[in-house]
Amino acid sequence: MTDDSTDISRLIAGTGKSRSPWLWGAAIAAVLALGGAGWWMTARNSVATVSYDTAAVTRGALTVTVTATGTVQPTTKVDLSSELSGTLVAVGVDYNDKVTKGQELARLDDTKTRAQVANAEASVAAARARVTQAEATATENAATYDLAKQLEKRGVTARRDFISTDAEYRRSQAAVDIARADLTVAEANLELARADLENSVIRAPIDGIVLSRTAEVGQIVASSLNAPVLFTLAGDLAKMDLQVDIDEADIGRIATGNEATFTVDAFPGRSFPARIAQVRYAPETTDNVVTYKAVLTVENPDGLLRPGMTATAAITVASVDDSLIIPNAALRYAPPQTASASRGGSGLLGLIMPRRGPGGPSATADGKSVWVLRDGTPVNIPVTPGETDGRQTAITADGLTQGDAVITDQSVAQ
Template sequence: MKDDVKPQTSPETEELKAILDQAARPRARWGLRLLGLVAVAGLAYGAYLWSAGGTTVSYTTAEVKPGNLTVIVTATGSVEPTVQVDVSSEQSGTIREVLVDYNSEVTKGDVLARLDTDKLSADLKAKEAAVASARATVSKARADEQSAKAKLDRLTTLVSSRVSTQQDLDTAEYTFQAAEAARQSAEADVISAEAALEQSKLSLSKATIVSPIDGIVLSRDVDTGATVAASLEAPTLFTIAGDLRQMELQVSIDEADVGQVAVGQDATFTVDAFPDQRFPAKITSIRYAAETVSDVVTYKGILSVANDDLLLRQGMTATADIVVQSITDGLLIPNAALRYAPPATTPAETEGGGSGVFSIFRPPRQTPTSAPEPEGSERTVWVLRDGAPVAINIEIGASDGQNTVIVKGDIKEGDRVITDQTVRNG
């Protein structure tokens, strides 16, 4: 029988073995980390090679073709009568009767209402009596003047014959002058009395309120028995509109658009009451005075409107499209072609804005935007020729917001302009 004999180890040997075991552990951990990094880098590089080798670009295009283009300016406002008159009373008093109501058709001179005239009639009679009295005074003054003149003439003859004295003649002359002055004063009193009489007649006539124009009563703000106090701000009793078969549209034109709007331009508008019907109109006036509301500056535009069917009513809110420019058979391109520009990207970029695994480190690409260009400005568009985009410089004209007129440039009908592109990985 054999016994197994274990080898003997010294304390120095055990210590060396422990040191070697501790050194081996960190080397193993670093090896695993390095292996992981190599794997990730290899995966990323492989993805890059795969995406770069399979990228395809497709373009969205639109055909350049002739067409009609209309540039409009939109403005809002309200329909109003061409003539509208507020009728008030110049005479104070009590309303005795009202002869019209809302929507009453009236002609110039028709009686709308009457005031109580008892006091005015009495005043008129007093003025007539004053005139009669003044005229009687004139008659007496003329008689006195004639008597004084006759006495003066007689004494003048007697003084020449030395029958009467010079003193008697002087007295007669003074009497005649006084009679003449009294006659002139009486005549002036007649004129004053007659003026007062005319004023009284005028006051009496103003007690009858009449229509100043032909038209329709839009509002009646008085009833029988009401007291009217004439003053510097007399209350409005009636509002009368002129012929409603011819009206006007008053719109507020934005200061950015007013330079394009001119007298004589055609327009169409709609109202809420008839949303499916467009009414024709024409610009007749653009006022120079600015109107500012909440820091927004506008200018009042007046458009003439035919209202033969009487569908339109005073105060209706309207939205007008004013035709400021109209082009026939112009060469048109969509505005999207003016906004397109090929992005400066790597071949591996995808439609999602990134490429492979690197997309997680890249910020999303922003779509470029630009403000509308003024007429006559030069722009660059991209035309697809033989499957490749070609940059073409053009000069643009009017735009309606969707299409723009080409004024000049190396571009013709039938060319296809690029409006967008899509990048995909095959």
């Protein structure tokens, strides 16, 4: 500030006796400005201090998980309708009933089907009789044919008579084939009628439990492509599936066999183990968000989990047993850039454009080094990042040990 004062003094002295009042005012204002600016910069530079936020380097295990939501479902679930049209005359089970394979659940009126079975049985009996009749005729004609053939060789029978006998014999053989074919058709129709009679009783196809029931006595059931679901059965609920939606950004880390734990709202604070059994390739798009279905197997021996429960799963995709661990903020930290002394001028120009003080823009962190505070001074140490859970990262570094204080942020106090 001495050079500026000298310049002003010379300006004042150079005016001599011709000094005017406006020059005196300008000189006084300049002196006051110089004094105020000098005081401000001296105070600013003297009280600015930098403090660092640090975190200790730890050593231990790190588990990386992917979070997904889904629902608990039975391993096997079957919707039952009726193959026949008719009226329900009996319903034998209700909600939550345990059933065994082949057990009767409901029964249709079987009056018509029983009559159809009786009709088919009569047709089979008639067809068998026709086969017997045709075979007897064929046997008779065969004997007649043999005799006619011998006589024809001896020249006793006319050739015309032998041709007639031969044709009759062949017709009787064909009649046997026709009768046997008719018997096959009749037997097939009997099987169809018996199948319809059997299907008039709706039976459980699996061992399990009744999840839902819409069947009522007197209800008319129509067999069609849109036949109503009468029963929904679930398999053994001691083993269940958890079907979750995996975001496409995480699907590359998910694999069959990954261990997982999940929670449900019904039992807060309790987690259940699971394992991925299948990761499906088919995408599912909802509101332009692509996900992939993963199926996890769940043991449910106590029956606490119920079909349809919403679950939040944490799937373990990677783990580190023993490694140095630092917070991710340490990899994102970089100290502010230091302004060069040439940025600020001297004299009046220096007052107008002073040099930059602490708290300037930060350098760009590359994620491959950290700053460690040692004896109050930041020291840069290269590291090799490994697995991360989003908050912490496992690293390897030669110049870093457990307990070192890595810098995560800083603040400037005036």
